[in-house]
Structure formats: structure tokens, C-alpha cells
Amino acid sequence: MPQRNRREVVRFLVAARQCEIENLKHLLEAGRLVLSITGLVHRLQRERGASNLFLGSGGQCYGEQLQDYQDAATQAERELRARLGGWLEHTQCPHGCARFFARIATALHGLAGLPELREQVRARSIAVTAVMTGFNDLIRDLLAVVFEAADSAADPQISRALVALFNFMQGKELAGQERAIGAAGFSQGGFDDSLRQALLHRIDAQERSFEVFADFCDPQSRAAWQQVAASPHTSEVERLRRIACTRTLSGADGMETAQAWFAHTTHRIDAMKRVEEGLEAHLEGLCESRIEAAGSELAAADAPTAGFAALALAAAGPFATLFPDAQTEADGEARSPVLAAGIGAPLSGRSVMDLVHQQSRRLQAMEDELHAARKALAERKVIERAKALLMKHRGLSEDEAHRFLRQTTMNQNRRLAEVAESVVSMAEMLG
Amino acid sequence: MPQRNRREVVRFLVAARQCEIENLKHLLEAGRLVLSITGLVHRLQRERGASNLFLGSGGQCYGEQLQDYQDAATQAERELRARLGGWLEHTQCPHGCARFFARIATALHGLAGLPELREQVRARSIAVTAVMTGFNDLIRDLLAVVFEAADSAADPQISRALVALFNFMQGKELAGQERAIGAAGFSQGGFDDSLRQALLHRIDAQERSFEVFADFCDPQSRAAWQQVAASPHTSEVERLRRIACTRTLSGADGMETAQAWFAHTTHRIDAMKRVEEGLEAHLEGLCESRIEAAGSELAAADAPTAGFAALALAAAGPFATLFPDAQTEADGEARSPVLAAGIGAPLSGRSVMDLVHQQSRRLQAMEDELHAARKALAERKVIERAKALLMKHRGLSEDEAHRFLRQTTMNQNRRLAEVAESVVSMAEMLG
Known part of the structure; x- marks a missing residue:
């Protein structure tokens, strides 16, 4: 392989790495x-x-x-x-x-x-x-x-942390809305159909959000969340939810229940806030450790590159520490063939091949790690889109659209995301 | 709404549009x-x-x-x-x-x-x-x-054209490999198990590629492809495929059949080349019309922006022609409230709201249009990944991995992409 061709390969490998750093x-x-x-x-x-x-x-x-x-x-x-x-x-x-x-x-x-x-x-x-x-x-x-x-x-780790945080924030927001809807219902002595539907929608969507959160969060946050779920306030909220869905209350009972509802849901939401703080700390820690690890690499990427030797060095050398997880996969092999060959030394065909393979293995490992997070986000996107389309084309409220999707899911014994996907595909076909 | 806040909203709208143009x-x-x-x-x-x-x-x-x-x-x-x-x-x-x-x-x-x-x-x-x-x-x-x-x-249209072209190229490449495998089999008088599996894999994957191509291509290319599919060479190829899968041939018969196979598959592949040229011309035309339409807009985006008035103008004005399809949706409304208000005129809260809504409708319309193309690509990616994982973890050849996926698909009466998704998810769980 002529040197010129080898250098061109390495130039694109370096460009790929620089893109990653920019991202x-x-x-x-x-x-x-x-x-x-x-x-x-x-x-x-x-x-x-x-x-x-x-x-x-x-x-x-x-x-x-x-x-x-x-x-x-x-x-x-x-x-x-x-x-x-x-x-x-x-x-x-x-x-x-x-x-x-x-x-x-x-x-x-x-x-x-x-x-x-x-x-x-x-x-x-x-x-x-x-x-x-x-x-x-x-x-x-x-x-x-x-x-x-x-x-x-x-970035797989930051992506997971963001998916966990987003879903937790979403769940907490739905819990806040549930508190307000419940307070309105109890204080007026009962829930009419539309208020009950609104409540059920918040409960159901909350559970979905917290499930996704639990799939993607760090272990400490998961443990903290399990504590919230096991607290007496949560059981009280569950009991009052059941009452909201089944019973009508007399006037005095209603106000008392409304106050109990408000107190327990507030306790629960305050406990959520503490879990959220843990998630924030985790994300902040991740960002900081990435910045620290990347410090010199980012500086190197910003500096005007001093010819090909520096580029080749950058491609194989210090940047490697940016992605410690993926790197372990390649541990058995020579880590930086270009570096080992010395700056400015000619590149052998073998060392270029190693670089190409290392890079594609690393990108594939990242893709694999990102797969689950991407899927969770894509499913959420398609569910929201299906709701929006049902609201637009069938004139449903958001609560009704949600109920429609849930009922179809249960009737057809399919996953919610699959049903939503069908709705979106149908809408595409119908223009 | 204070002017300062309005301007900040518009600045981000303009930044979003500039990103689109860069992309x-x-x-x-x-x-x-x-x-x-x-x-x-x-x-x-x-x-x-x-x-x-x-x-x-x-x-x-x-x-x-x-x-x-x-x-x-x-x-x-x-x-x-x-x-x-x-x-x-x-x-x-x-x-x-x-x-x-x-x-x-x-x-x-x-x-x-x-x-x-x-x-x-x-x-x-x-x-x-x-x-x-x-x-x-x-x-x-x-x-x-x-x-x-x-x-x-x-970009929805270019994306569709690229999906069609990629799948057609892939199908044509598989047809070329099929020709070589068939020539080898016929000239040696018959197909052993592994050669037959290799042939079936190429036939099956070819069909899948051409199906996706037909879903995404322009009407002319689809018509051209239907002509290829209806040609006598294609029926001859089909007949010889059947012989390859079922019969053993005597020596002289074998060589004669090999020559017939080579002639008919070559005719078919040459016809494919003409369809491919049509796809290329279509893609080239799309790129050129986009460049033409975007000409002045790109220049405007490159020029140092002369203050906020120019930015606001750019946000609402000439860029709009970049995306004629999505624009039609907003046809009923005032097209460019900022423009209508005159350069440098104060922005009303109403006009900023129009801009925000226009932009998010436009982005959503693009997302919707891209949905099918993205899905086709994601499915292909997950199928290829499942094959690679089966090859790695079960020590299968590519043909065997393909057969495993197809058989599971038929046994479980599911879609190939779903089965592949399960394989990838399992591999994730098993680490």
C-alpha cells in the first residue's frame, strides 16, 4: 500500500475522531x-x-x-x-x-x-x-x-443518564398534575368521567415514565426510588386513588379526604425531588469526569495540527482515553501502533489496518450501548406522535387519545409502542 | 412580552434554521x-x-x-x-x-x-x-x-432517494454474487448444501432489498424495475434457480446450463444497471434543484449577519423557499409576519408566536416524512447487527445466520426486523 494512500485512510480516521470530540x-x-x-x-x-x-x-x-x-x-x-x-x-x-x-x-x-x-x-x-x-x-x-x-x-453513559432524568422529571410532573386533579375531585366530593379519565391517564403515564427511568438510572437512584415506592405515603396515595376511581364522597368527607390526598401526594413528590437531586448529581458527575478525561484531548483537537505526524499521533494516542469502556475490548492488542512506530515514522499497512479495525469496533460498541436508550426515546416519540395524530384526526382530547391507545393495546395484546407505530404508519398512508 | 425576550426567541429560531441549512x-x-x-x-x-x-x-x-x-x-x-x-x-x-x-x-x-x-x-x-x-x-x-x-x-426527499438507491445497489450486488455462485454450482454439475444455502441467501436478501427500493423510489424507476421483473430473462433466471435448488446435472448438461445461467443473469444485471442510472439521475436532479433553490439562502447564511433585523428577516423570509412541501401546510396563514412588519420594526408577541408555531409545524412535518425512511434504515441496521451477533456468539457463517433468522421468522410468524430486534436485545442482556 503506498504511503500516500495510508495517510489518506488515517486522515479520515482522525476526522471521525474529531467529530466525536466535537459532539x-x-x-x-x-x-x-x-x-x-x-x-x-x-x-x-x-x-x-x-x-x-x-x-x-x-x-x-x-x-x-x-x-x-x-x-x-x-x-x-x-x-x-x-x-x-x-x-x-x-x-x-x-x-x-x-x-x-x-x-x-x-x-x-x-x-x-x-x-x-x-x-x-x-x-x-x-x-x-x-x-x-x-x-x-x-x-x-x-x-x-x-x-x-x-x-x-x-455518548452511551450520558445518554442513559439523560433518558433516566427525563423520564423521572416527566413522572414527577405527572405526579404533580395528578395531585392537582385529585385535589379538585376530592374537594368537590367526587370525580366525573372526564376528571377520572384525566386522573387515570396521569397514573398510567407516570408508571410508564418511572419504569423507563428505572431501566436506565444508576443503582443508587434506583434504590432511592424503591424506598419512595415502599413508603407509607405511597400506599396511602394508592388507597386514595382507588377511592377516587370507585366512590362518591359526602361533603365533609370530601374536604377531609382532599386534605389527606394533598398531604400524602406532597410527601411523595418531595421524596421524588430527593431522587431527582441524586440523578442530577449523577449526570453532573458524568459530565465532569468526561471533561476531566477529555481535557488535554480537547486542547489537542483545538490546536492547529502540526502536520501528519501529529494527526496520526492524535488518532491513536491520547484520544483513546476518551472512551475507556470501548477501549477495554481492544486490550489484548497493541494499543497504538502509530504511536509505537514513533512520530513521523512511516505507517505500515498492518498498523493502518489495526487503526481501521479498532475504530470500527469502538463505534460499533458505542452503537450497541446506545441501542436501548435510543429505542426507549424512539418509542416515546412515536407514542406522543400517535396521540397527537389521534387528537388531530379524530378530534379526541389528550386523555381520550391516551385511553384509546391503552385500550387498543389491551384488546390486541400488543405493546403500546407497537400500537402507536401502527397509528403513525396508518396516518402516513392516509396522508 | 419585552422586546429583549422576543429577540432571544427569534435568535434561537434563526439558529435552528441555520443548522438545517448546514445539514x-x-x-x-x-x-x-x-x-x-x-x-x-x-x-x-x-x-x-x-x-x-x-x-x-x-x-x-x-x-x-x-x-x-x-x-x-x-x-x-x-x-x-x-x-x-x-x-x-x-x-x-x-x-x-x-x-x-x-x-x-x-x-x-x-x-x-x-x-x-x-x-x-x-x-x-x-x-x-x-x-x-x-x-x-x-x-x-x-x-x-x-x-x-x-x-x-x-431531508425527506433526498433521504428517500438515498434509501432507494442504496437498496437497489445492494440488490444488484447480491444479484452479481448470485450469478457467480450459480455459475460455480452449475459448472461443477450441482450444488452442495453450503453452495445452495449461499444461493438462497442471495436470492432472499435480493428480494428484500428490491422491495425496500420499490417502496422508496420515484415512479419512473419503479416502472423501469417492473419491466425488468417482467422480462423473459428474469423468468429464465427463476427457472434455473429452481433447477439449482432441486436437481443434479450431468457433466455436459452442467456446462450448458452454466452458460445459459451466465447469459440470462448478465442480461438481468445489465437491465438493472439501466434502472440504477435512472435512480442516479433522480438523485442528481434532486440535489441540483435543492442547490438552486437554496442558492441565495446559503449565501445569506454565510454572510456575516448585519444585526438583528437581518436575522429576523432571514428567519421568516427567503429561507422559507427551502422547504416548499412543508410550507404548503402553513399556506392559510400570514407567511412571514416579521417580514411583513418591515425590517427593523418591533416584533409583536403575536408575530413571534406565529414564527415559533410555523417552525415547529415544519420540523414535525419533516419528521413525519422522514419516519418511513428512518424505519427502513433502522430495520436494515438491526438485521445486519443480529446477523453479526449470531456469527460471533454462535460461530455461524453469514449464510447460516441469515437462514437462522429467516427460519425463526417463519416459525414464529413474525417480521424479520422483529426477530432481529429480539436477537440484539438478548445479546445486550447477555452482555
């Missing part, structure tokens, strides 16, 4: 952005609850707390915006960036409406349901940014 | 690269056939033709390398680029071995099977680049 840089930035969003979402959830109580009490209670919560949310929003400021300065266009940026734009658009919503709450010129919808939509748009970050992640 | 630029480059690869693969297929005949005739025949074919392939290789030269100068890192570059490196590595293979053919110091393996592997690596280009395409 990793973006992923780390996205991870930090997600952590800002987690903080903001939690504060908005608190503010939503306090806003409801403030309005429910005719402005008599929770006024001071509401102000504190609003200030905390505003502070979190400021931090998020500061972090976002850096994003537009990147000249690179990472994988999936168009959707990611579009999601951010949507979330920012939602945030821009927050001051007006708050004014209306203060003036008590808005209905509780409208406040709920306002906060729910905003939180949904913020969660969509987290989903997109997970969906474009090409 | 489109890369896709067009990848499309041109694919066209170079198509040409090279066809020439290598011809050279492979002539090499076999040259060796089979003890060097007596086809010597001159072989030289011509080698020269043509070398010329096509030179064109491909010239095109590749430009790729490394991109500073941007498009979606999926790491895998794409790694595939190119692998293909270049294969090409670098070609001169040695040719010397061995000339010196008749190599077995026919080794020549076959050499060319088959090289063509497989070149096809993998085409697959990767299709897999990272984010």
Missing part, C-alpha cells in the same frame, strides 16, 4: 443546560401549587410564600438564560441541533409569557384551570428540551 | 459522493467478473477486456478520491459524521489493497474464491458509505 463537547454543554432546566422546572412546579392555593383561598393565604417561590423561579430562569447566552456563539452545528434550538425557542417563548400570568394571579383575574394550563404547557416545553438533549446524545 | 449543504455533498461511489462500484463489479473469467480460462481469454475494466475502475477511483479531498476541509461536523468518516476510512483502506489484488490476478497466483472475497468485501465497504449517507440524511 461530546456539545453534549457536555447540553448536559449543563439540562441541569439548569431541572432546577427551573422544580421551582415552577412549586409556584404552580402556591398559585392555586393563593387563588383557592381568595388571596387570603400563601401570598408571601408565592412571592418567595416566584423569586426563586425568576432566579432559576436568569441562570438558564445566562447559560443559553453561550449557545449561540458556537459556530458548530451538532447532531440534531435544528430540533434542539427550535425546542429552546419554544420554551423561551413560553417563559416570556410568565410575567403576564403572574400579574393575573396577583390580581386574581384568572381561573385556576387557566393557571394550571399555563404552567403545564410551560413545563412541557421545558421538558421537551431535555428530551431533545437525550435524543441527540451520542 | 442540507453536507447532505448535498454526500449525495455527490454517493454518485461517485455508484460509478466505482459498477466498474468494480465488472472487473470482478472479468477477473474470474480470466482466471477460469487459465489466462487465455478476457485479458484485454480485464485491462480496460481495470483502467475504468481506476479512473472512477480517481474521481472519488478527488471528491473526497474536499471533505476534510469542512470545519463543520454534520450529523452522524463520525460514523460517516469512519466508513470512508474503511472503504479507502479496502481500495488501497486493490493494486496488490490486481497483480495477483495478472500473475494468476490467487484462487478465484479469494478474488471474489476481495472484491465482495471492498464493494460491501463502499456500500456502507452509501448506507451511512442515507442514515444521516435529514
